[in-house]
Amino acid sequence: MPWRTLRFNESVCNPYNADFDGDEMNMHVPQTEEARTEAITLMGVQNNLCTPKNGEMLVASTQDFLTTSYLITRKDTFYDRAAFSLICSYMGDAMDSIDLPTPTILKPIELWTGKQVFNVLLRPNASVRVYVTLNVKEKNFKKSEHYDETMCTNDGWVYFRNSELITGQLGKATLGNGSKDGLYSILLRDYNSHAAAVCMNRLAKLSARWIGIHGFSIGIDDVQPGEKLKKERKEIVDKGYKACDDLIKIYEKGSLNAAKTLENELTSALNKIREETGKLCMEGLHWRNSPLIMSQCGSKGSPINISQMVTCVGQQTVNGSRAPDGFIDRSLPHFPRMSRAPEAKGFVAHSFYDGLSATEFFFHTMGGREGLVDTAVKTASTGYMSRRLMKALEDLLVHYDHTVRNASGCILQFTYGDDGMDPALMEGKDGTPLNFDRLFLKVQATCPPRSHHTYLSTEELPQRFEEELVRQDTSRVCTDAFVKSLRGFVCKLGVKSASPSQIFSKGSGVTDKQLEVFVKICVSRYRGKTIEPGTAIGPIGAQSIGEPGTQMTLKTFHFAGVASMNITQGVPRINEIINATKTISTPVISAELENPLVEASARMAKGRIEKTxxxxxxxxxxxxxxxxxxxxxxxxxxxxxxxxxxxxxxxxxxxxxxxxxxxxxxxxxxxxxxxxxxxxxxxxxxxxxxxxxxxxxxxxxxxxGIKTVERVVIAQDDKNKEVDGKKRLKMFVEGTNLLAVMGTPGVDGRTTTSNNIVEVSKTLGIEAARTTIIDEIGSVMGNHGMSIDIRHMMLLADVMTYRGEVLGIQRTGIQKMDKSVLMQASFERTGDHLFSAAISGKVDNIEGVTECVIMGIPMKLGTGILKVLQKTRTEDLPKLNYGADPIIS
Structure with missing residues (x-):
């Protein structure tokens, strides 16, 4: 209906989680000019291209835009002057002035490549001074020992230099969301949000028009396997089934020690079938195959989806194992009793194209139902968790003295995140402010060596760097940690940048001008990433931790490096951490050894700890x-x-x-x-x-041994390097009593840690508990493939520990945080809080977020933190007449 429909660019669908299957959106119209100004500034799409959770791009190209980019930038794609000019006109509604680049082929006819379309898209004419330099690995990148990365046979290494696409087929890694190294992220960091939005708009217009004329569709014939593929698939499945039969016979003879071992062996054999058929399928499909193109560029689907449609659906799992017995000694009545054959335990040998048999369909439904039940169960749990986090952190903000305080004025951090940086502006993958590698690449491209520049020797490089630091006054504006990381990068730079010939003749391969520009850019950018006073870091942190919880599962995972040791992960583990649970479900102590290379020493320590x-x-x-x-x-x-x-x-x-x-x-x-x-x-x-x-x-x-320890597992320490060809050993202790484990001879107590936060607090103190909270939340998120900026986790840890004891984010913990009456009443047990406050005559100063919302006054965060100091002229002050003191009779 006219004037009744909201529309927006498809790139903005992701943050709204919107699609076009009948989604509805509500519009709230700000009523005052002040509110309108704030809404445009704070909620405008261009000002929210990246997420404050970790600084990754949230608004970026999607679906058809990625497919178009992938097809246009393919090798051997050429256009004549007319076609190339037409494509260039698509991206700007034929309204922009465009300078055609030099053709790649001049004779016998002028031809431009598809890659040059993106040169025009980034820099349509000489007046647009956008110089992008970046390196990105796309999904189809294949490393080789024989040639350089840029010579990848699959064209999977994307290299832009000064806004010219040199190599690579563009896909999701370069143009999609969830990346800090992509094209839009670099436009946003190096220039501004307008530059990134303009580039997105150009690509959206180009894609819609180009793909409409070029044509791109998916049909049933795209997933039809050829005769050769069918034959090879049958051979792989038969070979896999034979391997399973052999394993079952070995088990029946008594060679395999337990049914669990057999299940592990069978599962790995069946997974191998799907992997091999999937690989066969991907190699056998033509490069023009639509599902293959979509999978490779990252617009939709994955290799597993394609192989399930074309070759083999694979093993269906229920609770992390093969299909359980639903009847007496068998999964379904269609199979003989005690059967462990693949088809009797949920292996689907057919593809979706072939169609599933009745039993295969039943097993497939069991596997699918598990995901639905899991989602339904965890929704309530994660929703309540997010609410508790928000109520505990809602009133935290950064003040003008850089401290983080709550509504009562209690200081939680003297500097937000220990460095005062804004998580939304971080460029490094691990939450570091800058990506030095990319910045130096940009400096090399924009500041090439000239005849009047001098190369620095490896001895001169650190010396000149220190002089540059003094000139930029880094001691006043930069933290010691940042200067240390910058110094470490520059020291490695001399070795990395120089080729053998340069080392022989000129030294480090870095010119004095390049070093000067690089240090200047790093320091100026670092200054610009400081968090603004008034930022509501509490609610942002609560949402950043709560939102990934909705995407987690409720399952337990194997402990890193130890397959036999299960450990609670996901939503239940996050709940244990933020509730500060005293008795956790899977307590594990990671014990470092004094002699980590000697197995006998490790076994002696194990004997002293393990309960016997x-x-x-x-x-x-x-x-x-x-x-x-x-x-x-x-x-x-x-x-x-x-x-x-x-x-x-x-x-x-x-x-x-x-x-x-x-x-x-x-x-x-x-x-x-x-x-x-x-x-x-x-x-x-x-x-x-x-x-x-x-x-x-x-x-x-x-x-x-220690009576609270159930067992001890000795495992190889994968994180630390080998010494003299020997792997370092460490122990994982299943149980509690950290103090006793630390004091055991043979154990290095200084580096021994536990995942039980309350026990760590009692044994090592409140600071150790704070560090454990940060590490444990980071570990759970990392196991689920999610990254959250460490500053959010530090803030939560400080809220839980700033009173000197570990307080859970739940009813009793929030009561001890000295929150106001109205805030506690709005959280839980409303009547009880109001009743006890009335009896004791408590006063609420209406300082927090909840109280201000209830009373209908502006809350003191963001723009509400500002106060005006008005100077009153002395003649306007009321004149007071002081008479004689009254005589009291």
Whole structure:
């Protein structure tokens, strides 16, 4: 309907999560000029191209725009003058002045490449002074030892130099969202949001017109496998089934030790079938195949989607394993009992093109339903989590003295994030302010060596750098951490930039002018990334942590490096962290070793920590009854004790038994060479019962290790480098009691950590607990492939620990945070808070966000933080007449 429809560019769909299948949007019209101005500035699309969660691009090209870019920039795409001029006119409604670049081929006819279209798109004429220099790896990039990255056979290395596309087929990595190295991100950082938006608009207009004329469609024939592909697929499936049958036969003979081992082996064999058929499918499809093009450029779909449509759907999983038994000893009544064959446990050998059999369809539905149930269950949990985070952090903001305070004026951080930087403006992938590699690439392109420039030697480079730092006055405006990272980059620069010939003749390969410009750009940019006073960092941080929670699963994951050790992850783990739960579901202590290269040393430390019961080290526990005596004889297994490096002796076992609740005295236990005799005292009538009771109780007596530790796993430390060809070892302790583990001989207590925040707080103090909160949230997000700027996690950790104890973001924790009456009433238990406040006569100063909303007055954050100091002239002050003091009679 005219005047009843909202429309916007498709690039802006992502932040709204909008599509065109009947979505509805509501429009709120600001009523005052002040509100309109704020809405345009704060909510305008151009001012929100990147997300404050981590600084990645949120608004970028999508779907057809990516497909068009991929096809236009393909190798061997040429246009004559008429065609090239027409394509250039598409991007600007034929209204812009365009300078045609020099043709790539001059004779026998002038021809321009598709890559040159993007040169025009970035810089239509000489008056547009946009110089983009970047390197990006696209999805189809293939590394080779024999040639340089730019010579990639798949044209997957994208290289722009001064706004000229030299190599590469453009796809999602360059033009899509979720990247800090892409084209729009660099336009935004190097120039401004207008430059990025203009470029997006040009590409949107070009794509819509070009792809409409060129044509691009997907049909059933695109996923039809050829005869050769069908034959090869059948061979792979048959080979995989045979491997599974062999494994089942080995298991039935008793060679595989457990059913779980068989399941792991079968799952890996079946996954191999899908991988091989998928690879075959991707190699067998023609390069013009529409699903293949969409997958490669990142506009829609993935190689797995294509292989499922064309060759093989693959193994269906329920709760992380193959289809469970729904009937007695079988998954469905269509299969024989106790069958472990692939088809009986959820393997779908057919493709979607072939069609699924009845049992395959049933298994496929089981796998799909799990995702739907998971989504439905976690929605309520993540929604409540986001609300709690928002209520706890809603009133935090940066003040003009750079401190972070709440509505009561309590200081939580002296500088936001320890460096006062704005997360939305960070360029580095790990939250660092600048990407030095890309900036230096830009400096090299825009400031090439000239005849009057002098190359710096490797000795001169650090010296000139220090002089430049003094000239730029970095000690006043930059943090020590930033200067240190910049110094480290420049020191490596001399070796990286120089070619062998340059090292021989001129030294570092960096000119004095390049170094001067580089340092100047770095310092000026760093200054511009400081967070603005008044920024509502609390709500932004709460949303940045809460929003990724909705995309997480509720499953547990294998602990990094240890397949046998499960650890809670996802939404339940985030809830444990922010609730400051005292008893967590999977406590793990990561213990570093004093001798990490010696396995014997690691096993000795393991023996001291791991809980060992008498039943595990006793060869036998038997009741001995004669006419004159009755006792329980314990015989220790010396072989097991020696192999496990356990320090257990009959005397230590005696001491362990005496410490238990079993009512035995010193004289009741007699130590033998290889064991003990326990002779209970008591009536002869109850002796028989007492002895058998002892026989049942004694195997559970803990004779060595820490009683709260269930088990210890020794694993290879993948993070640290090998020493003399040996991998470093470390221990993962499943259980609690961090203090005891740190004090165990052989364990390096200084680097031992735990994932139990409350225990860390009690053992190592509040600062250690704060660091653990930051590390644990970062670890959970990282395992799900999500990145959040560390400053948001630091803020949450400070809110939980600034009172000197770990406070959970829940009912009792928020009560201890000294929040106002109205805020606590709006959170939970409204009546109770209002009632107790009325009884004790509490005063609410109406300073926080909630209170201001309830009272209908502007909240004190953002533009509301500003106050006007008005100077009053002295003649306007009221004149006071001071008479004699009144006489009190």
């Amino acid at each position: 019961t008498l039943g595990q080290v006793a060869e036998s526990i038997e009741v001995l009854m004669t006419s004159t005596s009755a006792s329980v004889r314990i015989t220790l297994d010396k072989k097991i004790i020696e192999e496990a490096f356990l320090s257990i002796s009959p005397w230590s076992v005696k001491n362990a038994i005496l410490k238990t609740r079993i009512k035995l005295q010193d004289e009741n236990i007699r130590v033998l060479d290889s064991g003990l005799d326990i002779i209970p005292k008591g009536d002869s009538d109850t002796t028989h019962f007492t002895l058998h009771n002892l026989k049942n109780v004694l195997p559970n007596v803990i004779v060595n």
